[in-house]
Structure formats: C-alpha cells, structure tokens
Amino acid sequence: MTTTKLTWLRKNLFSTWYNSLLTFVCLILICWVTWSASTWIITQAQWQVISANLHLFLVGRFPQxxxxxxxxxxxxxxxxxxxxxxxxxxxxxxxxxxxxxxxxxxxxxxxxxxxxxxxxxxxxxxxxxxxxxxxxxxxxxxxxxxxxxxxxxxxxxxxxxxxxxxxxxxxxSTNLWNGLLLTLLMAVISIVLSFPFGVLLALGRTSNLPVVRWFSILYIEIIRGVPLIGILFLAQVMLPLFLPTNLRLDRLLRGIAGLVLFSAAYMAENVRGGLQSIPRGQIEAAKALGLNTPFVIILVILPQALRAVIPAIVGQFIGLFKDTSLLSLVGLVELTGIARSILAQQQFIGRYAEVYIFIGLIYWIFCYSIALASRRLEKQL
The missing domain is CATH 1.10.268 (Topoisomerase; domain 3)
Structure with a gap:
C-alpha cells in the first residue's frame, strides 16, 4: 500500500524537476493560506455575532x-x-x-x-x-x-x-417568517411547483400542435432572456395589476411566483434534452402495443427522459436554492436579508466576514446534501 502511494506521488507530483518545484510552491501556498485562515478564525474573528443572533439567522422574528x-x-x-x-x-x-x-x-x-x-x-x-x-x-x-x-x-x-x-x-403573519426558515420554505415550494410546470413546457415545446409549441417556445425564450431579479420585481409590482382589485396576493406568494416562472423555463430545457435522447422506435413500439399518447408519455418517455437528466435537474434545484438570496432585494427577509439586519446592530457593525462565512456554510451544507442525495438516486436508477 505504501509503495503504491509513493509510486503515485513520484509519477504525478515529482515526475520532473519543474513538477517538483511546482508541488513545493503549492504546498507552501496551501500551508500559508491555512495558517492565516486558522489564525484569523481562532484569534481575530468575533463569533459572538453568530451566537448572539443564532435565533435570528434560523427563524428571524418568529415569536419566541x-x-x-x-x-x-x-x-x-x-x-x-x-x-x-x-x-x-x-x-x-x-x-x-x-x-x-x-x-x-x-x-x-x-x-x-x-x-x-x-x-x-x-x-x-x-x-x-x-x-x-x-x-x-x-x-x-x-x-x-x-x-x-x-x-x-x-x-x-x-x-x-x-x-x-x-x-x-x-x-x-408571513412578515414574521424570516431567516433560514423562509429560505427553506421558498426553495422547497418553488422546486416542487417549478418541476411539473417545466415538464409541461418541455412537452409543449416538442408538441405537434403549433399553438402549444409556439407558446412554449416564446415563454421559454423570453424568460431565459430576462435576469431573475427582473422577474422578481415584475412579480412584486406587475402581477397585482393583472388581478382583481379585491384580490391582494401576499408578498411571499408573489416571490414564489417569480421563482417558479423563472425556474420552470430552465427546467423545461433540461427535460427537453432528456426527451430528445429517447429513440423514436420506443414511441412507435409503445403505440403498436395499443397505448395512447398520454400513457406513452407517462409510462415510456418521461421515466427514461428524467432519469437521463437527473444531474441537470439537480443542478437547477441547487441554483434555485441559492437564488432565494435575491428575495432580500424585494423586501423578503430571508437568510441573506436577516444578515443585513444583524449587521446593522451597533455592536456588530463591520463584522461582514463572520456573518457571510456562516451564511455561506449554511448554503454549502444544504446544497451539498442535495448533491449527495441526487448521486444516490442516480445510482439506484
């Protein structure tokens, strides 16, 4: 075992004099960065901002x-x-x-x-x-x-x-739903709603009906050409104009609508890639067995298409989870928004590094967990 490791090191890191020099330079750089980061974390960082406001990070102004x-x-x-x-x-x-x-x-x-x-x-x-x-x-x-x-x-x-x-x-009131609680709720609801909507758009784009196909194409291309922050502002400002005057949507629902409308367009393109990977012969064979079009799609096409694009779909879900941080720009106090409120406290002014490192760690934990779950699902399928 030791001989194998030494052989690998000699072959990959010390094969030539310049590879050896580059290895030593990288090791010195890694040690310097690790030492500097450890010194700052242990001796200079003021982690009281996290411990004192942990309840705000997690649930915001939710009544104790x-x-x-x-x-x-x-x-x-x-x-x-x-x-x-x-x-x-x-x-x-x-x-x-x-x-x-x-x-x-x-x-x-x-x-x-x-x-x-x-x-x-x-x-x-x-x-x-x-x-x-x-x-x-x-x-x-x-x-x-x-x-x-x-x-x-x-x-x-x-x-x-x-x-x-x-x-x-x-x-x-939803105004008291803040912090990580709001981030998780918005992400989960948006993911659950955008998935079927994206599948329908993908099927519509490959449909033989011209009206359905062109509507799906226009929707996908228009939404993909607009940044998410623009969609969120439109959902907050423009969406109430299309509703009856006696119907007033909550800001949280408008935020979910913006995320779902945006994510569904990208989800549709991911699913369409899986639909195009299905051989035409399978569709013809299913119809020869007597299955009508809805059953062909549900029982034959979609299971194979979705299995083929699991990595792309999971990547979309991870991106949507991180995109919830933009909701703080439209008045929703999620995890990033509550951080701005905490940094406004007089005793913690300027503690940006500690706060955003903690937030980044939370995002990484959840995103990495989603990636691990997707890999296990991919192996099982």
Missing amino acids: SLYWRIWIVLEIIVTFSSLTWGITTNKQNLKWQIFGLLVVNSGILLLAFSLNSTSQLWLISTTFLIIAGFSLGRKFSQILLPWLSLFWLGSFPIILWLIGGGFGLKPL
Missing part, C-alpha cells in the same frame, strides 16, 4: 412563545429524513452510514450545550428520532418504501399549518 411549532416541524423533517436515509442505505456502505449517523448526532449534542434547557430537551429528542427513524427504515425498508413519497407529501401541509397557524392555532 411559538418556538414549539418550529421544534415540531424540525422533528417531523428529521424523522422522515432519517427514515428515508435508512430505507435507501446500501448494505455494502452500512459502516459508513452508521459513522455518519454518529457524527450527526454528536454534532447535535455538542450544539445542545450552548442552548437553554428547553432547547436541549428538544435536541436530545431529535437525536433519538434520528436513530429511531434510521433503524425503522433499515428494518422495514420493503414495507415503508412504497409509502415514503406519501409520507413526505402528507407532512407538507402539516408543516405549513404549524408555521402559519389557523384551524385552531394562532395565525401568524
């Missing part, structure tokens, strides 16, 4: 007396996520999965030490739910797998009910 709703939402998401994790776990990588489970639980328990007693109890219960969900998913994977998508779909209205209130709970 109603935090129990957010904790229940977190428990629901954690339970179904760990259940999904257990169901989709590969037996060959079980040791790594258990190691990852221990790392996640250890991180949650370490976080609990810096919180109050109520939050500590909620986080401890979260660790138990992670373990229980993973174990149940592993043990009853064949039974639970057909119901998994229904579990997630059923949990979504419950989550919205807990956050927004109504039907027995105190209603809460």
Whole structure:
C-alpha cells in the first residue's frame, strides 16, 4: 500500500524537476493560506455575532412563545429524513452510514450545550428520532418504501399549518417568517411547483400542435432572456395589476411566483434534452402495443427522459436554492436579508466576514446534501 502511494506521488507530483518545484510552491501556498485562515478564525474573528443572533439567522422574528411549532416541524423533517436515509442505505456502505449517523448526532449534542434547557430537551429528542427513524427504515425498508413519497407529501401541509397557524392555532403573519426558515420554505415550494410546470413546457415545446409549441417556445425564450431579479420585481409590482382589485396576493406568494416562472423555463430545457435522447422506435413500439399518447408519455418517455437528466435537474434545484438570496432585494427577509439586519446592530457593525462565512456554510451544507442525495438516486436508477 505504501509503495503504491509513493509510486503515485513520484509519477504525478515529482515526475520532473519543474513538477517538483511546482508541488513545493503549492504546498507552501496551501500551508500559508491555512495558517492565516486558522489564525484569523481562532484569534481575530468575533463569533459572538453568530451566537448572539443564532435565533435570528434560523427563524428571524418568529415569536419566541411559538418556538414549539418550529421544534415540531424540525422533528417531523428529521424523522422522515432519517427514515428515508435508512430505507435507501446500501448494505455494502452500512459502516459508513452508521459513522455518519454518529457524527450527526454528536454534532447535535455538542450544539445542545450552548442552548437553554428547553432547547436541549428538544435536541436530545431529535437525536433519538434520528436513530429511531434510521433503524425503522433499515428494518422495514420493503414495507415503508412504497409509502415514503406519501409520507413526505402528507407532512407538507402539516408543516405549513404549524408555521402559519389557523384551524385552531394562532395565525401568524408571513412578515414574521424570516431567516433560514423562509429560505427553506421558498426553495422547497418553488422546486416542487417549478418541476411539473417545466415538464409541461418541455412537452409543449416538442408538441405537434403549433399553438402549444409556439407558446412554449416564446415563454421559454423570453424568460431565459430576462435576469431573475427582473422577474422578481415584475412579480412584486406587475402581477397585482393583472388581478382583481379585491384580490391582494401576499408578498411571499408573489416571490414564489417569480421563482417558479423563472425556474420552470430552465427546467423545461433540461427535460427537453432528456426527451430528445429517447429513440423514436420506443414511441412507435409503445403505440403498436395499443397505448395512447398520454400513457406513452407517462409510462415510456418521461421515466427514461428524467432519469437521463437527473444531474441537470439537480443542478437547477441547487441554483434555485441559492437564488432565494435575491428575495432580500424585494423586501423578503430571508437568510441573506436577516444578515443585513444583524449587521446593522451597533455592536456588530463591520463584522461582514463572520456573518457571510456562516451564511455561506449554511448554503454549502444544504446544497451539498442535495448533491449527495441526487448521486444516490442516480445510482439506484
């Protein structure tokens, strides 16, 4: 093993004198950057801005007396996520999965030490739910797998009910939905709505009906030629002009409309690439078996087309998640918008690096998790 590593180093990093020189220069540069960054993180950075405003980063101005709703939402998401994790776990990588489970639980328990007693109890219960969900998913994977998508779909209205209130709970204005909470809600809702809309546009662009095809082409090309910030401003300003005077859409709904309209156009082009990869013979064979056009599309074309463009679709989802940061420019106080409010506090003026490094870390964690999930889905399909 050691000989193999030495051979690889000699072949790739020290094959010639200039490769050796370049390797040493890069090592010195990496060590200098690492040392400088570590020194700043440990001795100069003021991380109090994060600890003092952690609740603002996560839930913004959500009333503290109603935090129990957010904790229940977190428990629901954690339970179904760990259940999904257990169901989709590969037996060959079980040791790594258990190691990852221990790392996640250890991180949650370490976080609990810096919180109050109520939050500590909620986080401890979260660790138990992670373990229980993973174990149940592993043990009853064949039974639970057909119901998994229904579990997630059923949990979504419950989550919205807990956050927004109504039907027995105190209603809460969307102006109090801020921070990471708003970012995740906007991203998830926009992704869920833009996907079917994009598929319909892709099918419309390949349709034999001239009206449907040209409408889809015009929509896709016009939207793709306009920047997202322009679409968001149009959704906030122009959309109410097309509605009845007695109907006033919430700013949050207008923001979702802008994201969905923009993302659907790019999603349509990704799906169209998958549709074009399907051989014509499969369509003719399906019709020869007696399937009509809707069943040919649903049962034969779309499953293969979507499987072929999973990386492009996931890339679109990741881009949409990061694009939610532009909502702060149209008055929605999501994660980036709440950071501007925190930096306006007198005692934390000028702490841009700490705040935006923390925000960047949050975005990276979620985007990398989406990428990992997509790779696992791609392997299974």
